Amino acid sequence: MSNKVVNILVPIISIILGLIVGAIVMLVSGYDPVAGYIALWNGIFGDAYAVGETIRQISPYILAGLAVAFAFRTGLFNIGVEGQLMVGWFAAAYVGSTFELPMIIHLPLSLLAAAAAGALWGLIPGLLKATFRVHEVIVTIMMNYIALHTVNALIKAVSGGGYKTEKIHPTASLRSDFLSQLTDFSTLHYGIFVALAMVIVTWFILEKTKTGFELKSVGFNDHASQYAGMNVNKNIILSMVISGAFAGLGGAMEALGTFGNMTNRGGFTGIGFDGIAVALLGANSPLGVIFGASLFGSLKYGANNMPNAANIPLEIVSIVIALIIFFVASGYIIRVGLQRLAKKKEAK
Amino acid sequence: MEYVIEMLNISKQFGNFFANDDITLQLRQGEIHALLGENGAGKSTLMNVLFGLYQPEKGEIRVKGKKVNISNPNVANELGIGMVHQHFMLVENLTVTENIILGSEPTKMGTVNIKDAAKKVAEISKLYGLNVDPYAKIEDISVGMQQRVEILKTLYRGAEILIFDEPTASLTPQEIDELIAIMKKLIAEGKSIILITHKLQEIMDVSDRVTVIRKGKGIGTVITSETDPEELATLMVGRQVTFKTEKGPAYPKEEVLHVENLVVVDNRGIEKVKGLNLTIRSGEIVGLAGIDGNGQSELIEAITGLRKVKSGTISINGKDITGKKPRAITESGVGHIPQDRHKHGLVLDFSVGYNSALQEYYHMPYSKNGIMNYKVISAHAKEIIEEFDVRTQGEHELARALSGGNQQKLIIGREVKRDPDLLIAALPTRGLDVGAIEFIHKRLIEQRDKGKAVFLISFELDEVMNVSDRIAVIHDGQIIDTVTPSETSEQELGLLMAGHSREKFVTDEKNSVMKEGDDNVQ
Numbered sequence: 093m094s095n096k097v098v099n100i101l102v103p104i105i106s107i108i109l110g111l112i113v114g115a116i117v118m119l120v121s122g123y124d125p126v127a128g129y130i131a132l133w134n135g136i137f138g139d140a141y142a143v144g145e146t147i148r149q150i151s152p153y154i155l156a157g158l159a160v161a162f163a164f165r166t167g168l169f170n171i172g173v174e175g176q177l178m179v180g181w182f183a184a185a186y187v188g189s190t191f192e193l194p195m196i197i198h199l200p201l202s203l204l205a206a207a208a209a210g211a212l213w214g215l216i217p218g219l220l221k222a223t224f225r226v227h228e229v230i231v232t233i234m235m236n237y238i239a240l241h242t243v244n245a246l247i248k249a250v251s252g253g254g255y256k257t258e259k260i261h262p263t264a265s266l267r268s269d270f271l272s273q274l275t276d277f278s279t280l281h282y283g284i285f286v287a288l289a290m291v292i293v294t295w296f297i298l299e300k301t302k303t304g305f306e307l308k309s310v311g312f313n314d315h316a317s318q319y320a321g322m323n324v325n326k327n328i329i330l331s332m333v334i335s336g337a338f339a340g341l342g343g344a345m346e347a348l349g350t351f352g353n354m355t356n357r358g359g360f361t362g363i364g365f366d367g368i369a370v371a372l373l374g375a376n377s378p379l380g381v382i383f384g385a386s387l388f389g390s391l392k393y394g395a396n397n398m399p400n401a402a403n404i405p406l407e408i409v410s411i412v413i414a415l416i417i418f419f420v421a422s423g424y425i426i427r428v429g430l431q432r433l434a435k436k437k438e439a440k
Numbered sequence: 441m442e443y444v445i446e447m448l449n450i451s452k453q454f455g456n457f458f459a460n461d462d463i464t465l466q467l468r469q470g471e472i473h474a475l476l477g478e479n480g481a482g483k484s485t486l487m488n489v490l491f492g493l494y495q496p497e498k499g500e501i502r503v504k505g506k507k508v509n510i511s512n513p514n515v516a517n518e519l520g521i522g523m524v525h526q527h528f529m530l531v532e533n534l535t536v537t538e539n540i541i542l543g544s545e546p547t548k549m550g551t552v553n554i555k556d557a558a559k560k561v562a563e564i565s566k567l568y569g570l571n572v573d574p575y576a577k578i579e580d581i582s583v584g585m586q587q588r589v590e591i592l593k594t595l596y597r598g599a600e601i602l603i604f605d606e607p608t609a610s611l612t613p614q615e616i617d618e619l620i621a622i623m624k625k626l627i628a629e630g631k632s633i634i635l636i637t638h639k640l641q642e643i644m645d646v647s648d649r650v651t652v653i654r655k656g657k658g659i660g661t662v663i664t665s666e667t668d669p670e671e672l673a674t675l676m677v678g679r680q681v682t683f684k685t686e687k688g689p690a691y692p693k694e695e696v697l698h699v700e701n702l703v704v705v706d707n708r709g710i711e712k713v714k715g716l717n718l719t720i721r722s723g724e725i726v727g728l729a730g731i732d733g734n735g736q737s738e739l740i741e742a743i744t745g746l747r748k749v750k751s752g753t754i755s756i757n758g759k760d761i762t763g764k765k766p767r768a769i770t771e772s773g774v775g776h777i778p779q780d781r782h783k784h785g786l787v788l789d790f791s792v793g794y795n796s797a798l799q800e801y802y803h804m805p806y807s808k809n810g811i812m813n814y815k816v817i818s819a820h821a822k823e824i825i826e827e828f829d830v831r832t833q834g835e836h837e838l839a840r841a842l843s844g845g846n847q848q849k850l851i852i853g854r855e856v857k858r859d860p861d862l863l864i865a866a867l868p869t870r871g872l873d874v875g876a877i878e879f880i881h882k883r884l885i886e887q888r889d890k891g892k893a894v895f896l897i898s899f900e901l902d903e904v905m906n907v908s909d910r911i912a913v914i915h916d917g918q919i920i921d922t923v924t925p926s927e928t929s930e931q932e933l934g935l936l937m938a939g940h941s942r943e944k945f946v947t948d949e950k951n952s953v954m955k956e957g958d959d960n961v962q
Contacts, residue, residue, distance in 0.1 A: 300811055300812060301810050301812060302801065302802055302807045302810045302811070303810065304812075305794070305801055305807075305812055306801075308790070309787050309790065309794075309798070312787045312788070312790060313783070313786075313787045313788065313789070315783045315784050316783065316784050316785065316786060316787050316798070317787070318746065318766065319744075319746065319766065319776070319778060319784045319785070320766075320798045320799050321765070321766045321767025321770055321799070322767075
């Protein structure tokens with residue numbers, strides 16, 4: 093079996109296996125898996141509206157996935173995407189609602205504010221790692237909590253004691269009547285193009301630039317990089333800053349596209365944490381992140397239809413979705429299995 | 441004569457590539473049987489077949505005359521085959537005993553019975569003269585000691601046949617002597633040994649018979665006492681090899697490296713280089729001879745800017761570079777072949793091409809305005825591959841996939857191509873076969889003849905004697921003497937390295953505190 097065939101077969105078999113095990117769970121719990129999967133399918137691809145909403149859901153996942161993948165390529169594990177995304181969300185909502193500017197300035201400025209806020213949130217763990225060798229996993233986890241409560245406090249402060257920020261001005265909005273009409277008045281917005289542009293930016297930085305060469309080199313072997321005269325600490329900080337900026341932009345998707353403001357949060361959004369899985373599913377490559385984000389985004393959004401259309405409780409739905417993702421993530425097992433099979437055939 | 445192991449007509453194929461092609465190896469009871477071949481000749485593949493990691497396509501294996509099917513390493517263990525790996529498989533922060541029992545922990549009422557295990561370890565250690573402390577932590581003991589732990593591990597599991605994979609690659613000369621004694625003791629106790637190596641002297645010293653393989657093919661088996669290193673080298677490489685590196689006289693000119701009263705401390709803050717003075721001129725090779733741990737690493741790291749200088753000065757071509765950043769030093773004309781090529785010399789997960797540009801990627805023509813030019817880098821890599829005979833599938837192959845010798849050629853190509861005024865070569869031939877060693881020595885001499893200064897650091901006395909024009913002997917952080925190879929002997933060098941001065945008086949009172957610095961020599 094050639095490598096190419098294996099590469100295509102692995103994700104397909106993984107998804108099928110996930111669906112089968114998910115079906116067993118539904119059967120055992122007394123629900124109809126066929127109806128369940130039809131509902132899931134319709135939830136994702138059923139009509140133009142569903143497709144629009146699915147794509148809308150994918151955008152922040154792409155950016156969160158890119159953030160994790162980018163740091164990972166430099167040998168850093170950025171668990172703080174969640175926090176970076178939240179401060180980005182707030183920054184975009186604040187700039188979008190506070191200032192009155194022409195769109196050509198306002199929208200880029202709001203996006204930039206989100207990226208800058210995320211970058212700042214990434215800078216702190218980067219600095220601590222570079223100067224005091226504090227492990228970035230610990231710092232980024234803690235920064236998530238700090239972000240959550242800081243953002244809540246800021247929402248309260250800017251809204252004069254309220255629980256949500258003002259709606260952003262249309263000049264800062266990513267909303268698009270055109271895309272909305274195209275998808276039967278879904279909330280699909282231009283954010284997906286921002287996300288895809290960032291995929292290209294990531295690819296460009298990593299594969300084409302001197303900075304990317306250094307970042308990857310430090311990620312693979314910091315000793316050899318230092319020998320070659322690279323500034324390892326600078327690269328660690330830079331990597332966290334760029335990673336944080338992507339995460340911040342992920343927040344901007346929610347602020348400037350989906351919601352138009354930010355509401356006091358009782359807990360994490362989950363997008364940042366799912367970003368870790370998205371990046372790993374995509375093998376930390378920019379293109380792979382699109383695949384991982386599409387899987388996550390469509391399953392997450394499509395699953396919303398399962399309780400309504402097939403009467404399957406949300407809890408079971410969560411398990412089924414988790415199983416599908418689990419099997420995709422276990423692609424390695426399937427790869428090994430396929431290779432064994434091929435070997436046996438050869439032996440005969 | 442009884443054979444304990446027979447590997448008959450073994451063939452192992454990877455894709456279209458024959459790693460082993462019809463190789464036969466027969467191990468007699470109680471002999472040390474050397475397996476000789478260049479890097480990449482297929483020695484490790486053959487041993488991995490014996491150890492059950494690979495299944496051969498053709499051929500059969502017999503243990504004590506009985507045909508066996510070694511489907512995995514556990515089967516090999518049960519058959520009494522144990523392997524002492526080149527890269528030790530030890531957990532650094534566990535103790536010797538814990539490492540030995542790892543995977544088959546003896547239990548007593550549900551808890552691991554360390555005490556009994558440690559007792560058994562101590563017994564075996566005593567029987568074979570291994571002198572290992574069962575409770576010592578791996579990270580605290582020397583490399584030679586760690587290797588003994590590996591040997592103990594196989595003995596503890598009842599191995600009768602021991603495979604040693606390049607056992608001397610990372611040992612000091614003294615440790616090598618001790619290892620040879622241990623191997624002889626093992627034989628005296630009835631074990632049989634397969635010794636994988638490409639060091640001819642070792643084979644002459646310890647083995648009874650030698651099986652030679654070349655490019656995957658079995659060349660034959662010879663009796664050690666009936667052969668000599670020249671014949672073995674010819675069998676291994678397939679052509680005549682010169683041992684004595686040929687070179688004309690040196691014509692040293694102006695000073696390139698000048699080190700004055702250099703003091704450098706190690707990570708623990710202990711002075712490792714203690715007021716060292718050294719000068720290297722263009723057109724000469726200066727060898728640095730010394731026992732490992734006498735300040736060599738710290739000296740190189742200080743010269744290349746990787747370690748802070750406590751006091752003293754270092755200058756290149758008359759320009760003071762003390763305390764400068766590595767890149768500034770590189771740019772002032774220093775090339776460096778680092779001691780540890782995996783850790784410092786290469787980014788193993790980068791391609792050969794990327795690695796070829798590791799020192800120069802940041803300037804024209806390799807990159808411009810922050811954008812890399814991978815076309816130029818590929819072309820540059822191809823030049824190095826061609827010129828330095830790096831055997832690789834191409835510049836896109838990962839450096840990890842190259843054999844040690846070819847990785848080293850890549851590094852040397854990269855550094856030499858930059859045309860540095862001073863080339864520092866730290867243990868440049870460690871772990872390489874005679875063919876590659878010959879190649880590297882020629883390149884170093886070529887640099888010298890082009891009027892460059894070459895600084896060669898080596899633990900191998902014959903390398904220092906062969907290649908250098910002058911030999912500086914380092915002991916306890918100081919150059920205690922400088923000798924000319926033609927006017928000295930290995931014995932004299934050995935004495936100097938151990939701290940005895942040629943003149944019968946102690947020139948420096950600092951030598952009297954020598955003992956403190958020696959605490960790491962076990």
